[in-house]
Amino acid sequence: MAEFWRADPWGYRLAFVGLAVLMLFLKLLPLGNTAGAFPGPDILLCFMLAWMMRRPDFLPVWLIVAVTLTEDLILMRPPGLWTALVVMATEFLRSRTALTRELNFVVEWLLASGLMLAMLLAYRLAFMLALLPQPPFGFAVVQVIWSILAYPVIVGLSRLAFDLRKPATGEVDDYGRRL
Incomplete structure (x- = not known):
């Protein structure tokens, strides 16, 4: 099965879209939505950051925009704000x-955590500047903390289920291109 995934980046792209649809479906289900309940992690963001750290060529920017903008529209968030923040974070990772x-996992985890915190603060700042009502800060922080704690699990699932790993230095693909 691992050969199927390595054969073509389109397999990974289809898997990512499938995961995004599944995550969006689970967010829309009315399960455990009692008042005052703690928010869960943003698993889709964790997948995006983990995949961008490992193989940024599998997630083109147009796919990230399409998935995140669709999520914005369906979840009735301000269209484009979260999308812009996710695109800036993923392109920051793509450029690096x-x-x-070369990073070990602990430093990678800290980098992803810092990006999640920066995205939270930028999102809240944009809401504050636009004078929009915001959910309590504590709930947003709890969601980011859950996302930070879920990141290693998502990385492990990506490695086990999709054989998604960082390419070794000097590794080439089937066409002889450097990865």
Whole structure:
């Protein structure tokens, strides 16, 4: 099965879209939505960051925009704000592919955590500047903390289920291109 995934980046792209649809479906289900309940992690964001750290060529920017903008529209968030923040974070990681390839997991986890915190603060700042009502800060922080704690699990699932790993230095694909 691992050969199927390595054969073509389109397999990974289809798997990512499938995961995004599944995550969106689970967010829309009315399960455990009692008042005052703790929010869960943003698993889709964890998948995006984990996949961008490992193989940024599998997630083109147009796919990230399409998935995140669709999520914005369906979840009735301000259209484009979260999308712009996710695109900035993923493109930040894409521009540092050579650096993230050499990072050990703890430093990678800290980098992803810092990006999640920066995205939270930028999102809240945009809401504050636009004078929009915001959910309590504590709930947003709890969601980010859950996302930070879920990141290693998502990385492990990506490695086990999709054989998604960082390419070794000097590794080439089937066409002889450097990864």
